[in-house]
Amino acid sequence: MKFGVIVFPGSNCDHDAFYAAGHLLGQKAEYVWHDSEDLGDVDAVILPGGFSYGDYLRCGAIAKFSPVMGAVRRFAADGGLVLGVCNGFQILVEAGLLPGALIRNRSLKFVCRDVHLRTETSNSPFTCAAQRGEILRVPVAHGEGCYYADERTLDELEAEDRVVFRYLDNPNGSLRDIAGILNRERNVMGMMPHPERAGETLLGSADGLVVLESMLQARPVGA
Amino acid sequence: MTAELIAQHQLTPEEYQKIVDILGREPSYTELGIFSVMWSEHCSYKSSRVHLKKLPTRGKLVVQGPGENAGIIDIGDGWVIAFKIESHNHPSFIEPFQGAATGVGGILRDIFTMGARPIAVLDSLRFGRLDDPETGARNRRIVNGVVSGIAHYGNCFGVPTVGGECIFERCYDGNPLVNVFALGVCRKEDVFYAKAAGVGNPVIYVGARTGRDGIHGASMASAEFTEESKQKRPNVQVGDPFMEKLLLEACLEAMKTGAIVGIQDMGAAGLTCSTCEMGSRGGVGIEIELDRVPQRAAGMQAYEIMLSESQERMLLVAARGREEEVFEVFRKWGLEAAQIGVVTDDGKLRVRHHGEIVAEIPNRELADEAPLYNRPHTAPPCAPRQPERPIEAGVQEALPTLLAAPDICSKRWIWQQYDYQVRTNTVAGPGAEAAIIRIKETGTSVAMSLDGNGRYCYLSPREGAMLAVAECCRNLSTVGAKPVAATNCLNFGNPERPEIMAQLVEAIEGMADACRFFDTPITGGNVSLYNETLGEGIYPTPVIGVVGLLPTAPPVSIHFQNAGRTVMLLGGIGSSDDVRFGSTQYAKEIVGQLWGLPPLLDMEYEQRVQYAIRRILEEGLAESAHDLSDGGLAVTLAECCFGPAEIGAQIEIVSHLRPEVLAFHEAPSRILISTADPKRVTAIAEKYEIEAPVVGVTIEKGLEIRQRTVTLGSWEIAALKSTFERAFESYVR
Numbered sequence: 001m002k003f004g005v006i007v008f009p010g011s012n013c014d015h016d017a018f019y020a021a022g023h024l025l026g027q028k029a030e031y032v033w034h035d036s037e038d039l040g041d042v043d044a045v046i047l048p049g050g051f052s053y054g055d056y057l058r059c060g061a062i063a064k065f066s067p068v069m070g071a072v073r074r075f076a077a078d079g080g081l082v083l084g085v086c087n088g089f090q091i092l093v094e095a096g097l098l099p100g101a102l103i104r105n106r107s108l109k110f111v112c113r114d115v116h117l118r119t120e121t122s123n124s125p126f127t128c129a130a131q132r133g134e135i136l137r138v139p140v141a142h143g144e145g146c147y148y149a150d151e152r153t154l155d156e157l158e159a160e161d162r163v164v165f166r167y168l169d170n171p172n173g174s175l176r177d178i179a180g181i182l183n184r185e186r187n188v189m190g191m192m193p194h195p196e197r198a199g200e201t202l203l204g205s206a207d208g209l210v211v212l213e214s215m216l217q218a219r220p221v222g223a
Numbered sequence: 224m225t226a227e228l229i230a231q232h233q234l235t236p237e238e239y240q241k242i243v244d245i246l247g248r249e250p251s252y253t254e255l256g257i258f259s260v261m262w263s264e265h266c267s268y269k270s271s272r273v274h275l276k277k278l279p280t281r282g283k284l285v286v287q288g289p290g291e292n293a294g295i296i297d298i299g300d301g302w303v304i305a306f307k308i309e310s311h312n313h314p315s316f317i318e319p320f321q322g323a324a325t326g327v328g329g330i331l332r333d334i335f336t337m338g339a340r341p342i343a344v345l346d347s348l349r350f351g352r353l354d355d356p357e358t359g360a361r362n363r364r365i366v367n368g369v370v371s372g373i374a375h376y377g378n379c380f381g382v383p384t385v386g387g388e389c390i391f392e393r394c395y396d397g398n399p400l401v402n403v404f405a406l407g408v409c410r411k412e413d414v415f416y417a418k419a420a421g422v423g424n425p426v427i428y429v430g431a432r433t434g435r436d437g438i439h440g441a442s443m444a445s446a447e448f449t450e451e452s453k454q455k456r457p458n459v460q461v462g463d464p465f466m467e468k469l470l471l472e473a474c475l476e477a478m479k480t481g482a483i484v485g486i487q488d489m490g491a492a493g494l495t496c497s498t499c500e501m502g503s504r505g506g507v508g509i510e511i512e513l514d515r516v517p518q519r520a521a522g523m524q525a526y527e528i529m530l531s532e533s534q535e536r537m538l539l540v541a542a543r544g545r546e547e548e549v550f551e552v553f554r555k556w557g558l559e560a561a562q563i564g565v566v567t568d569d570g571k572l573r574v575r576h577h578g579e580i581v582a583e584i585p586n587r588e589l590a591d592e593a594p595l596y597n598r599p600h601t602a603p604p605c606a607p608r609q610p611e612r613p614i615e616a617g618v619q620e621a622l623p624t625l626l627a628a629p630d631i632c633s634k635r636w637i638w639q640q641y642d643y644q645v646r647t648n649t650v651a652g653p654g655a656e657a658a659i660i661r662i663k664e665t666g667t668s669v670a671m672s673l674d675g676n677g678r679y680c681y682l683s684p685r686e687g688a689m690l691a692v693a694e695c696c697r698n699l700s701t702v703g704a705k706p707v708a709a710t711n712c713l714n715f716g717n718p719e720r721p722e723i724m725a726q727l728v729e730a731i732e733g734m735a736d737a738c739r740f741f742d743t744p745i746t747g748g749n750v751s752l753y754n755e756t757l758g759e760g761i762y763p764t765p766v767i768g769v770v771g772l773l774p775t776a777p778p779v780s781i782h783f784q785n786a787g788r789t790v791m792l793l794g795g796i797g798s799s800d801d802v803r804f805g806s807t808q809y810a811k812e813i814v815g816q817l818w819g820l821p822p823l824l825d826m827e828y829e830q831r832v833q834y835a836i837r838r839i840l841e842e843g844l845a846e847s848a849h850d851l852s853d854g855g856l857a858v859t860l861a862e863c864c865f866g867p868a869e870i871g872a873q874i875e876i877v878s879h880l881r882p883e884v885l886a887f888h889e890a891p892s893r894i895l896i897s898t899a900d901p902k903r904v905t906a907i908a909e910k911y912e913i914e915a916p917v918v919g920v921t922i923e924k925g926l927e928i929r930q931r932t933v934t935l936g937s938w939e940i941a942a943l944k945s946t947f948e949r950a951f952e953s954y955v956r
Contacts, residue, residue, distance in 0.1 A: 009557060010465050012381025016647045019663070049645075051379040054465030110374050112642045141378070141642040197644050202661070202777055 004042030047088025089190030100149030106173030125218030267593030294746020319368025339407030351396030397756030437532025511564030677762030704771030716760025782866025795914030797890030
């Protein structure tokens with residue numbers, strides 16, 4: 001499987017995503033520059049964390065206009081797997097590929113720490129290798145990660161089993177403890193915690209790998 | 224040139240005469256400005272250079288010592304690390320957020336200028352007391368500003384902030400210290416130097432446009448603060464970490480083209496410093512035309528362009544004919560780059576503006592022949608030998624008080640605002656004994672620790688500086704790393720006062736002795752003088768950063784892991800007396816005084832303790848290891864109990880020391896470990912001829928300390944831990 005890691009000016013978790021997919025998972029991985037209008041032959045796309053375009057104006061607000069996002073949109077429309085982590089989640093929300101918004105943490109401060117996530121569904125290509133109810137220890141690192149949406153949207157997400165992860169120890173004030181969600185077609189996921197940072201017990205936890213392993217399982221090579 | 228104008232530029236009449244002698248004529252206004260920043264204390268080290276020469280700078284692993292943008296150490300397999308510490312004290316007082324942010328930005332540029340990608344940042348911070356009725360509110364605002372400034376810059380840039388220290392004293396009320404350490408990694412053959420070469424080669428400017436911000440920042444950092452200092456806010460620069468991130472990626476990519484000859488960032492003294500230093504190092508001249516410098520403001524004068532300290536700018540020399548390769552990379556990253564001049568053969572910095580020559584100065588005289596002062600030094604100020612009041616006992620109450628003390632309590636509130644994990648290399652981050660960053664490419668890791676103790680140094684600058692080096696090395700040894708090299712940041716008051724100069728001289732000598740002894744050469748650093756406000760100086764605060772190497776492996780925790788393990792104190796109970804006890808946190812927080820002398824250090828013994836712990840860790844004999852420092856044995860014991868499982872300890876010690884001295888004295892060369900194999904630990908201790916008494920056993924819950932049969936204190940761990948974890952937040956609110 002070949003992962004495409006999108007690089008915006010200001011992305012800073014691109015190397016980490018590349019390392020997790022390429023080294024820890026042993027898959028092919030390549031960087032895709034933001035002004036590219038073509039994703040090439042990648043089988044899945046990761047929008048990594050960071051501060052795309054400096055996060056000026058609003059997190060992800062400028063990135064959504066970059067040429068590569070047109071390609072990502074088409075890729076997603078064709079059923080391709082798209083994972084947005086942290087700033088990647090913010091971009092997906094700004095681009096309208098996922099509902100809701102990510103606003104300033106309730107504490108008004110950047111927060112970096114390990115959190116515990118409950119896997120709310122295994123019915124997704126990002127969690128099919130996990131058990132429903134499985135608790136994962138994964139770090140967060142963000143200033144604007146408070147998930148916000150109107151009640152109807154939140155109800156809809158829950159009714160359609162599209163909340164993938166919830167915080168057990170909500171670090172940012174996200175409504176209904178939501179840490180990660182799916183689009184209606186279930187092939188696009190955004191999450192604030194960093195699964196690519198939880199890839200080795202040496203660094204504290206390898207729980208995050210299950211997200212990438214699920215993607216691999218959901219789209220086996222040649223499928 | 225009027226005497227007034229010369230004085231405004233902080234040049235003495237003698238210094239001015241030297242300028243006239245060098246030029247063979249009166250300087251122009253622009254030239255006066257150029258000399259004033261290059262010969263400022265901040266850029267020229269004119270008061271400290273004589274003494275800095277005493278520091279050891281060579282070693283087997285040293286690839287580059289002082290004199291470049293950062294020191295470089297060989298870590299094997301063809302890889303090197305570049306690291307340095309720098310201060311941004313004065314700007315952080317005037318404008319805490321931007322002052323601290325640009326402090327981070329400046330040191331990061333120093334690292335990637337050398338071709339190394341920054342992979343870790345640590346901070347050493349000093350603030351005034353947060354609970355002071357008069358200055359507390361301002362100090363809290365400074366803490367908030369500095370911490371969010373560091374977070375803002377480091378997080379966005381994408382470098383993990385993995386450790387540091389943070390101390391509060393009244394003497395830092397008007398003079399906070401913000402010292403930032405950064406470390407990067409690269410291939411040995413990919414190191415770049417800040418040296419111009421090749422007559423006719425183009426001189427290229429890249430990055431942010433030049434504005435009027437930061438003019439005379441270096442001179443500001445070379446004077447005491449007075450009532451008028453607030454007017455200097457325009458002297459503080461504004462940082463843009465996004466621009467810096469682009470510069471990082473673009474510079475590393477441009478370096479790969481092979482078309483870059485030399486490169487230097489524009490930091491203090493901006494375009495002036497980068498041009499004349501690159502020229503001087505290469506023994507060549509540089510001619511630039513200021514019309515070609517990208518400018519943010521209209522109508523800037525030559526003086527302003529040369530002295531601006533606008534951030535996120537780099538100067539580089541490319542190989543003639545290959546400019547386009549360099550420009551192409553910068554275009555890709557959306558950065559502005561312009562050829563502003565050429566390398567010449569006459570050794571001069573020639574500056575043109577609208578075609579007219581506005582400055583023409585020999586590079587070497589400007590950059591390397593600044594005035595040198597061997598300032599008079601007498602003896603450091605004295606503190607009382609004995610406390611004014613008797614020391615009250617009370618270990619039971621004192622421990623929670625100390626665990627809540629600002630210097631000791633958990634700084635989670637601070638470091639949780641820093642991204643300490645980005646780049647996925649953080650094996651041990653904030654809150655650990657020392658920070659550990661693995662190097663993915665080599666299978667080895669780098670451990671880092673910063674230390675400085677103003678109280679110790681006030682009581683004895685020489686011993687205090689030695690203790691800081693010893694403690695840093697001990698921190699590294701306690702995580703299994705071998706200390707290999709160091710960088711220093713010397714924060715002192717006004718060197719024109721002989722007793723302050725004496726502090727500087729003694730601290731440097733102490734640091735030199737200790738670094739020589741522990742074989743940790745100083746590969747670079749920074750001196751920050753004139754840390755005084757309204758005539759009131761800070762404690763002498765030399766901060767040392769030591770790096771060590773170790774194989775990549777799961778780190779040993781400071782926390783007890785299992786009940787039923789033997790608790791041993793490598794190095795022994797140690798000793799103290801009423802004089803040496805005056806420098807402790809107990810003296811500060813419980814007695815409320817500072818007196819006497821710092822703890823007594825025996826470097827030979829310290830070294831043997833460090834050999835022993837490294838051996839013990841190598842053999843996998845310790846389940847936990849934590850060195851004793853602020854707050855002594857009792858505080859260290861409590862911290863060992865604060866793991867997720869809250870494993871406690873039952874401690875019983877035979878000692879003739881008074882209870883509070885036994886529990887809280889801060890003698891160095893001591894490490895507390897828990898082990899399942901005390902026999903083998905004892906054997907190693909005997910081999911290295913150190914004491915290693917068994918002092919107790921780990922238990923399921925609770926901490927109890929007995930002296931013989933008398934219980935000094937007994938505590939519930941959850942309550943102690945909550946005190947330790949929550950205290951800081953209540954101070955900064």
